[in-house]
Amino acid sequence: MAGIKSVARKDGDDYRISGQKMWITNSLQADWMCMLVNTGEGPVHKNKSLIMVPMRDGPNGQLTKGIEIAGKIKKIGMNASDTGLIYFDEVRVPQRYLIGQEGAGFVYQMQQFQEERLWGAASSIVAFDNAIEWTVEWAQQRKMFGATLADQQWVQFKLAEVKTEVECLRSLIYQACEKYVAGQDVLEMASMAKLKAGRLGRLVPDTCMQFWGGMGYTWENKVARMYRDSRLAGIAGGADEVMLGIIAKTMGIAKRPAR
Ligand SMILES: Cc1cc2nc3c(=O)[nH]c(=O)nc-3n(C[C@H](O)[C@H](O)[C@H](O)COP(=O)(O)OP(=O)(O)OC[C@H]3O[C@@H](n4cnc5c(N)ncnc54)[C@H](O)[C@@H]3O)c2cc1C
Known part of the structure; x- marks a missing residue:
């Protein structure tokens, strides 16, 4: 920028x-x-x-x-x-x-990013919830060898794992939003939420898509669409690495570049 x-x-x-x-x-x-x-x-x-x-x-x-x-x-x-x-x-x-003021655009934009990144992370949550819910329903219906896909402990554990990840992100977002609404600086938390949403944007659809088998590899499949769409989260609005750079700076372990 x-x-x-x-x-x-x-x-x-x-x-x-x-x-x-x-x-x-x-x-x-x-x-x-x-x-x-x-x-x-x-x-x-x-x-x-x-x-x-x-x-x-x-x-x-x-x-x-x-x-x-x-x-x-x-x-x-x-x-x-x-x-x-x-x-x-x-x-x-x-x-x-x-x-606003001429010359203050950089600062305004940096402030706006906090909100945009929180919004980006928050809006991903519903998509993740949906993907997991759809996959649970699918796994319960899909019959194989006298049982359902959902009867496989591996499937249960993988879905339990991604649900736990999503709940962690949800808690981080709630905490950050509470601070933001109270007028506090949430640069670090918003960056963490954006980073985590980007990571889960790969993990959740990928994990879910696997259990749809061939159906998951079709254009019409909703989880497949999420697989394509949510890949953007780690790139746009500041890539994952940019978020890591901001967090490293707020932690005091990375230097701010001289301007
Ligand atoms: C579909 C889509 C919609 C978009 N909409 C908008 C919009 O409406 N308005 C707008 O202004 N922009 C928009 N963008 C731009 C988006 O914000 C940028 O694409 C994004 O910030 C990455 O910048 P870049 O594409 O120039 O990649 P680059 O800056 O070339 O980065 C390429 C890759 O290098 C790595 N990287 C970058 N910086 C670092 C670093 N400091 N350390 C280590 N690795 C690093 C990352 O992995 C990154 O993905 C959109 C992009 C897409 C794809």
Whole structure:
């Protein structure tokens, strides 16, 4: 985030924005974008601002002059939302669309990440609960050699194990949310929750999918969809390694980079 290149230069009452944004969720249909851009020189954490950019103007919803949507990115999952690459070429935006203070965008974005990462972790919980519940139901129905799949102790133990992991994540999220609502800094806990949700995003669907056998390897299967969709959790919104870096910094064992 500190290395973004897009710039907004003042021109009369407007900003003129140039640059590009890759991986923008819902950008093919969005009317507005909340954009972090460089609005000045100087240290990277003090030269950025958040600006509301109207993606469309005109009566027929044409793209704002200077905005080009280069295309929809073909992803392996998360196909219920589109993801785009967008170019900005001298896009004029009124300066009153600045959010808060100019130059404070980096700090705002870091604060927003705490909420986004908590939300990301919290929203994964229902998906994990569902995957486990569906798999229990399936295992109880699937008959083999005079018993059901659920009668196998290995299956019981594996499902008990992932359920326990999910409950640990749920507790962490509740604890972090309580602190966040009380106005406390939850950088470390939100990062831990995001990291754990990313890890469980691999473990839970993978464990569950195994017990669906061939049915689990079909496109229509709900657990298979989760297997594809939830892989994103360890990458987007800050990859697992970025979360580990933040936690290591809050623990005082990693140095903050000089800016
Ligand atoms: C489907 C999708 C939707 C997205 N939506 C949005 C959006 O709406 N808005 C938005 O701004 N962004 C969005 N993103 C971008 C997303 O936040 C980035 O893809 C993510 O932060 C990883 O950055 P990157 O792709 O540049 O990977 P890179 O920075 O190139 O990292 C590649 C890999 O390197 C490793 N790595 C990275 N940093 C470190 C480190 N410090 N130490 C060790 N290893 C490291 C990680 O394993 C990482 O996955 C979206 C991405 C996807 C795939």
